[in-house]
Amino acid sequence: MLLVPGLVTALVALLPIGYLLVRTAEAGPERVWEIVVRERTLTLVLRSLALAGTVTALSVVVGVGLAVLATRTNVPGRRLLAVTAALPLAIPSYVAAFAWISAFPSVSGFAGTVLVLTACCYPYVYLPVAAAMRRIDPAVEEVARSLGRSPWNTFWSVTARQLRPAAASGALLVALYALSDFGAPSLLRFDAFTRVIHASYRSSFDRTPAAVLSLLLVAITVAITVAEARTRRGSERARVGGGVARRPHTVGLGRLRWPAATLAVAVVTVALVFPIASLLYWFATGLSSGVDVPDLATSALNTFWFALLGAVLCTALAVPVGVLAARFRGRSTAVIEHASFAGHALPGIVVALALVFFGARVAQPVYQRTPLLVLAYAVLFVPAAIGAVRSAVTMSPVRTEEAARSLGSTPWQVLRRVTLPLAAPGIAAGAALVLLTCMKELPATLLLRPTGADTLATSLWTETGVAAYGAAAPYGLALVVLAVLPTLALMRSQRAGETDPS
Amino acid sequence: MSALAVRGLHASFGDTPVLRGVDLDVPGGTLTAVLGPSGCGKTTLLRAVAGFVRPDSGTVLVDNQVLVAPGTDVPPERRGIALVPQEGSLFPHLDVAGNVAFGLPREQRRGSRRVAEVLELVGLAGYAKRRPDELSGGQQQRVALARALAPDPRLVLLDEPFSALDAGLRGAIRADVRTALAATGATAVLVTHDQDEALSMADTVAVMDDGVVRMHATPEQVYTGPVDLGVARFVGQLVELPARLDGTSARTVLGEVAAVPGERHTGAGERTGVLALRPEQLRLHPAETGAGVPARVEAVSFHGHDATVAVVLEESAGARLLVRTTGPTAAVGDRVRVTVEGPGLFFADHA
Numbered sequence: 001m002l003l004v005p006g007l008v009t010a011l012v013a014l015l016p017i018g019y020l021l022v023r024t025a026e027a028g029p030e031r032v033w034e035i036v037v038r039e040r041t042l043t044l045v046l047r048s049l050a051l052a053g054t055v056t057a058l059s060v061v062v063g064v065g066l067a068v069l070a071t072r073t074n075v076p077g078r079r080l081l082a083v084t085a086a087l088p089l090a091i092p093s094y095v096a097a098f099a100w101i102s103a104f105p106s107v108s109g110f111a112g113t114v115l116v117l118t119a120c121c122y123p124y125v126y127l128p129v130a131a132a133m134r135r136i137d138p139a140v141e142e143v144a145r146s147l148g149r150s151p152w153n154t155f156w157s158v159t160a161r162q163l164r165p166a167a168a169s170g171a172l173l174v175a176l177y178a179l180s181d182f183g184a185p186s187l188l189r190f191d192a193f194t195r196v197i198h199a200s201y202r203s204s205f206d207r208t209p210a211a212v213l214s215l216l217l218v219a220i221t222v223a224i225t226v227a228e229a230r231t232r233r234g235s236e237r238a239r240v241g242g243g244v245a246r247r248p249h250t251v252g253l254g255r256l257r258w259p260a261a262t263l264a265v266a267v268v269t270v271a272l273v274f275p276i277a278s279l280l281y282w283f284a285t286g287l288s289s290g291v292d293v294p295d296l297a298t299s300a301l302n303t304f305w306f307a308l309l310g311a312v313l314c315t316a317l318a319v320p321v322g323v324l325a326a327r328f329r330g331r332s333t334a335v336i337e338h339a340s341f342a343g344h345a346l347p348g349i350v351v352a353l354a355l356v357f358f359g360a361r362v363a364q365p366v367y368q369r370t371p372l373l374v375l376a377y378a379v380l381f382v383p384a385a386i387g388a389v390r391s392a393v394t395m396s397p398v399r400t401e402e403a404a405r406s407l408g409s410t411p412w413q414v415l416r417r418v419t420l421p422l423a424a425p426g427i428a429a430g431a432a433l434v435l436l437t438c439m440k441e442l443p444a445t446l447l448l449r450p451t452g453a454d455t456l457a458t459s460l461w462t463e464t465g466v467a468a469y470g471a472a473a474p475y476g477l478a479l480v481v482l483a484v485l486p487t488l489a490l491m492r493s494q495r496a497g498e499t500d501p502s
Numbered sequence: 503m504s505a506l507a508v509r510g511l512h513a514s515f516g517d518t519p520v521l522r523g524v525d526l527d528v529p530g531g532t533l534t535a536v537l538g539p540s541g542c543g544k545t546t547l548l549r550a551v552a553g554f555v556r557p558d559s560g561t562v563l564v565d566n567q568v569l570v571a572p573g574t575d576v577p578p579e580r581r582g583i584a585l586v587p588q589e590g591s592l593f594p595h596l597d598v599a600g601n602v603a604f605g606l607p608r609e610q611r612r613g614s615r616r617v618a619e620v621l622e623l624v625g626l627a628g629y630a631k632r633r634p635d636e637l638s639g640g641q642q643q644r645v646a647l648a649r650a651l652a653p654d655p656r657l658v659l660l661d662e663p664f665s666a667l668d669a670g671l672r673g674a675i676r677a678d679v680r681t682a683l684a685a686t687g688a689t690a691v692l693v694t695h696d697q698d699e700a701l702s703m704a705d706t707v708a709v710m711d712d713g714v715v716r717m718h719a720t721p722e723q724v725y726t727g728p729v730d731l732g733v734a735r736f737v738g739q740l741v742e743l744p745a746r747l748d749g750t751s752a753r754t755v756l757g758e759v760a761a762v763p764g765e766r767h768t769g770a771g772e773r774t775g776v777l778a779l780r781p782e783q784l785r786l787h788p789a790e791t792g793a794g795v796p797a798r799v800e801a802v803s804f805h806g807h808d809a810t811v812a813v814v815l816e817e818s819a820g821a822r823l824l825v826r827t828t829g830p831t832a833a834v835g836d837r838v839r840v841t842v843e844g845p846g847l848f849f850a851d852h853a
Contacts, residue, residue: 399591402554403646405578406585407605407653413579417604421595 001412003332005320009386010339012317013379016354017218017342020211023357027208035212045216048179048193051113055178058118060171062267063125064163069264071133073253076261081268082130088271089123090483092440094183095476096120096271098460099278101187102469113190117178119271124177125170132166133159151251172228179221180347182443187464193217194349194443201353211357214350225345279476286470295459296474303455306370306445307438310377314385315431317378322389322427323415337386344383351379352444359448368451376444381434388430392423429489439482456482504565504656504689505530506551511560511570513543513550520546521557522713528657528706530565533683533690534718535704537697539736543713544693548659551691552585553578564656584650586660590642592634598645599630605653620648623682640671647679651686658683658690664699676703697737701725709733725780729764731849734778739810741784741823745777747848752777755818756784756795760845775850779842781810781826787839794839797823799832813840 024032035041069075070082088096096116100107107115136159185192193213201210253260321340324333343351355376359367366372396419404414420427442457449458456475463472506528513521520543528534536544549555551562553569553576562570564583569576584605592601602620603611610616621627624644634642643663650658663679664672680703683690694700700707701721708718709728717729728734731742745752745761752761754777761777787794797813800822811825811832823840832838 397591399587399589400593402552402578403585403587403591403649404593404604405554406552406581406583406655406659407649408579408582409605410577410579418593418595422593 002320002324002328003336005317006324006333006336006340009317009321009382010336012375013340013342013382015358015375016351016379017346019358019362020214020218020350020354023211023354024208024215027211031208032212035209036216041213041216044191044193044196044213045220047110047191048217048220051110051117051185051190051192052175052178054114055117055121056171056175058114059122059125059174060167062118062122063170064129064167066122066264066267067126067129067133067163069260071130073251073260075253075257075264077264081264084268084272085126085130085264086123087484087487088119089127090480090487091120091272091275092183092442092457092479092483093117093120093181094187094442094457094461094464095279095479096275097184097187098464098469098472098476099275102282102464102467102472103274103278108188109190112188113185113192115270116184116188117181119275120184121174121177122267122271124173125167128166128170129163132163136162169228172224176221176224176228176345179217179224180349182347182349183461187461194347197349197353198443201356207357210353214353217347218345218350221345221347276480279473279480282469282473283477286473289470292471295454296478299454299456299459299475300478302449302453303439303457306373306377306449306455307435309370309374310381310438311385311431311435313374313378314382314434315389315427317382318385318389318430319427321382322386323393323419325386325390326393327419340386341383343379343381346379348376348380348441348443349447351376352447355379355444356447368448370450373445373448373450376448377434377438377441380441380444381437384437385430385434388433389423389427392426392430393419395426396422433489436482436485440479506657506689506691507561507563507566508547508551509561509563511547511550511557511562513546513555513557520713521550521560524560524710524713524715526708526715526718528689528691530689531687532705533680533692533703535692535694535700535707536710536715537694537700537707537737538710540695542710544695544710545661547710548661548691548693551657552583552659553581582653582656584653584655584658586643586646586650586658586663588662589666590634590639590646590663592642592645592649594634596634597630598626598632598634598637601634601645602630602648602652604649605655616652620652621645623651623685624648625678638671639667640675643667643675644678647682651682651688654686656689658688660690660692662694663692665694665696672699679703701737707737709736711736727762727764727847728778731764731776731778734764734847734849739781739824739826741779741781743777743779743821743823743846745775745846745848747773747775747850752846752848755815755821756840756842759842761848762845764847764849773850775848777846777848779846781824783843783846784823784825785841785843786811786813786825786827786829786832787841789837789839791839794841797838797840799834799836799838802831802834804831813838815840 066081066085070078070085075081093116096119100112100116179193182194182198186195186198197210197213197217200213201207321337325337355372359372363372401414401418404418409417440457442461445455446458446461449455454462456478460472460475460479463475506526508524508526511521511524512519524547536547538544546555550557550570556575557570559572560570561568564581568574569581593604596604598621599617602617603614606614606616617630618627621629624647626641626644626648629641634645637645646663664675667675676699692704704721706718707721707724709716709724711732717724717733724733725737728737734740743754743756745754747761747763750760751758759777789796796816798816799811800814801812803810808826808828809831811827813823813825815821815823825840
């Protein structure tokens, strides 16, 4: 009975990629092949992979390093480090790019993009690794020590082994992010896949190259997503009995305490302090020449309105799929769930482009109107909403639902009277997260927003494009404030997860 | 006053059989305890009766209505069988009244007398507005029972409902549950691994092992006349003596002891086997007494109301026996004499 709405969700999620395939097929195989084997295309692939590889490697080094410092050493300011190390997550990549290029125009190209993306992405490694580090049962390390291993040997042979799944899944997220990100490479003028796709769409009436390049990018991101899903399996721990594991041991750094602290401060400065300072500087500069308050208010209102619609649609689409995934496992459910996660592997620019084609050709009445933009948000962010619904429903105990069944409730009534009321807070939190994510979204909003309607992200983009940094800064600040909220919520939920052993 | 009848029930998880032909009859209005070690299939049996495990074969009937049979599988909500889960599993989003009223028809959920009635029955009158997280473990289990009883089910299933409670609380709540079930006349099945609980609460006890019911009888019969050594060992401590049966008595290390053949004792030709005695059938006497077999006290566990004394016989290659005494406790190292009171059960070797 939930299958039909679930199927609708899957179809919505598959629409962009499906339409892109149709468009590409129309061009004919020779034309497609001709575009794929161009020398320019090959360099583009290599350049993007080099970017993703470099950013990922640096993010792993920085993320794991900070996680170890913050959780297992006596580095000065450990608690402060634990909080601030995660905060760069709250700075959208294009805001960070704005902050750097407005201060140092020379920060551009490959090096600049690597710097900005690493600063934005390392928390994807830091957060899961730090959480895994806190969850490690110290008894396992004690056993290793009592069997004659040195502390250093124990770290590599026992502790690091247990961190590997967390670090690997974080690293793959970083790679996915670096490949899909549109804002930072574009503002920093590095010809990554996303920037070239956008340029090719803008510069030519023939949209086939843009479509082919999009599919090529999707092929790479899908491969990464599959790899990411693989790493999530098989990281269960065996521990007899409940109860809370004892706190892990901390390692004394000795003479390295202050050098380690200096390194940590450097990272936080690059990733957090400098961008904020730069934003504030330009904000102050802009103030003296007058902030355009009506424009800012209109942008904020537009942002909120589009995002609200996106969050509502995402949640409505996510509930059937999330409930199916949590409670009614089966082949058709698995197919629907996987299909609905298509947006997870699709870069925003690709979804946007596909819907532009779709709107211009098929859905003319909603082209450059709100519904098409909201649809893009739904495709991109329904996976996040499904994840929230699924975990909220999974938390509602099966035994409780069985008690309801034995008291005469049909499965449908159990869903309405027990499961959904219990899951409601989790679903609402998911909706809020989607709302805030929609508000930060750049490429789809840029391409699909109704004519003349600017949002915070597009205003920042436009003003930065013409080097009006003072005018751009208020939008950047507003976006950072918006993004801080879900980041804090995420950190709180991670902390709650630690104190609750279940 | 509904009766439950289970016939030839088979169930498995994947390739592992869990139930291998369970037969069980629970007369209307009685409480039957299903007793067995963990992994014996008792919880699976309960869940199959409730409708959450689909058996491979066999039938389940309540009041002669077929619930499970080849081609029939009545969904749980239409069975009229209420469940009291191990952890209570109250609905955390509803208050006590909301929980208890959950299974009532819609028009009776608000302002009906029924909620107050059953809450009073379980000793929680006045708790209607409390939230589940404000209740102690014992109170939560009382609410879970009230919730199960409220819609007047044909059968109540209790899945180890007391195992998560403090030992001190268990006695009181067992008695209260017994009273509440009796007051409503409900037919009930209690699954437990606790011998004390089964023997003290139930009208009949079904001892399960390895996916089948080994014995189903009154608590007294199960304790004093177990059908085989497995059942005998599971329902209480046992003293097992190698024995030779000779008419109505058996020759053992404790001398000639009156013996009754166990139920599955086959053929008159089988004469060697085991004589099973309960520790309270053995008596300790001072060494100076003439009667009994000499022994030395090896260990004493004092329980308050009684004590268990381990003694080693001075002859017979130092056989070790458990004796339950209520009198003055012997000290380790004391020399004593052991006698036997009442008949033992004889199980032949190749029964």
